[in-house]
Amino acid sequence: MFKLWIWKVVLVAAIIQGLFFFSPENIFAITCVISAWWLVDKLILNKETLARYTFSTVIILGYSLTQYCLPLIFTLLEGKPLVYNLKFPYSVFIHSLLALAVFLSMHHLYKIWREGLGSKLYNKMSWILRKNYFFTPPSDFQLWMIGFIGLAGMIITFISVNHYDGTALERGAGAKFLHGLVPYAYAPFFILLKPLLQPNRPQFLKKPFFKVLVFAVVLLFVGMGGNSRGLFMTGITAVGISYLIGLLLGKFDYKIFNLKNFALALVGVWIITGPLAKLGTAMVIVRAQRSNVSSEELIMKTLQTYQDDKAIQRYKSINFIDKYDWDETYFDNIFLARFCNLKYNDASLELAYKIRNTDKEMFNYSVDKFWSTLPAPIISFFRIKIDKLTLNTFSYGDYLYYRAGGQYIPGAFRTGHFAGTGLATFGWWYLLLMGVGVLPLFFLVDLFVVNFRENGYNSTYLSLAGLIEITFFFTLFSVSNFSESVVNIYSFFARGWFQMLLLYWLLLFVTRKLGFLKRFV
Secondary structure, three states: OOOHHHHHHHHHHHHHHHOOOHHHHHHHHHHHHHHHHHHHHHHHHOOOHHHHHHHHHHHHHHHHHHHHHHHHHHHHHOOOEEEEEEEOOOHHHHHHHHHHHHHHHHHHHHHHHHHOHHHHHHHHHHHHOOOOOOOOOOOHHHHHHHHHHHHHHHHHHHOOHHHHHOOOOOOOOHHHHHHHHHHHHHHHHHHHHHHHHHOOOOOOHHHHHHHHHHHHHOOOOOHHHHOHHHHHHHHHHHHHHHHHHHHOOOOOOOOOOOHHHHHHHHHHHHHHHHHHHHHHHHHEEEEEEHOOOHHHHHHHHHHHHHOOHHHHHHHHHHHHHOOOOOOOOOOOOOOOHHHOOOHHHHHHHHHHHHHHHOOOOHHHHHHHHHHOOOHHHHHHHHOOOOHHHHHHHHHHHHHHHOOOOOOOOOOOOOOOOOOOHHHHHHHHHHHHHHHHHHHHHHHHHHHHEEEEEEOEEEEEEEEEHHHOOOHHHHHOOOOHHHHHOOOHHHHHHHHHHHHHHHHHHHHHHHHHHHHHHHHHO
């Protein structure tokens, strides 16, 4: 059903785009979108692949939707061509298609390897995770406790200490640990999605919709206090993506296309593209004051700005290109601009073309950036000579901008893209580095999936450790810190995956020990 509806929407959008925004560049881009989605539909979106390789499929599905389908649809809704404001549209879509070809090819090889030579390794590691309760569905009490622990980490990181006064590295390992707890604030949302956490079985338990809604409102205010849209939008996105995966896995009733659900969907779209988008704009407007006022004042200023329609319209009308030599303009909607923005690809490729050849300094920076992901004690033990503090004050996008002739501004954190940073650092060899890296990446994320046959049916259930990170997986290669460079794939092996395991195991241990509190709740 999902495949049928997405094809209908994509084809209608493609036809209207072609008629109203006819140009060689736009027709080429539309053709790439249709071709890419056809490949994904045929090679990835089938029950067997999704059931056995769920999270690796989510990575490719997320890349396909955010780089092809959603830009096609939402640029049309905003009255723009797909190639709006792209200086190098042909390059953007050629690199995008080549990357997709790498993902699909390596996913095919990964499946062959995992069912053959890699099967023993996968079964052994999966057994270790099951033995340590990674696939034991947490109780509602545990989910609430994990959520409150994550919420505490969020408040301390972004409000009490003020995340923007300095990096976590400057504040020590404790601050880094608390920052790592932030994603677990979304755990209570998965009370509504319990079938994903256990084998297929009927669900008759009453779900605490109102309590979860109140918790979501709390996250909204924390996001305003910390001046970060991602603090509440990541949780909403995680629920939406998880529900979609549940539909495709048959965990939820697929007969959702009725008048009531259609009306609810329209209300949801209106809330995200209307009030929440407006709130996000208000947060950006008051952002310059976040280091000078308390969180309570920041919330009040955000709400006051939200009610000032003239201030919001004035902000939208400003031409930031005149003030800054950096342009991210693609979507008007501030959330779409952070979710499926093709301008990041375009801007990074433009900078790479200015450099022309592979740049030795970009290579050295990428190597140092990889080492900087390791914990400080390991760096000291192996006497790795890097300035970790300085390296973490700017992004791949910042350094690429600097090497292309721009001004170095610490803390700008421009969002780069692996196509541009890859060309400037490794040349076309970046595609090979990506291919070599994604095979073990697929393997590691799919360790959070258990699939078996029961009474003739294919049954799948997922670990909360993976579901908590589903937004991260979905946007891995589109618009995220991870997508800035192919080097980040290898950084994930060095630290990210192990950190996910350790934090989740620790939270399971703590919440089990806190079980005695349940009688008082």
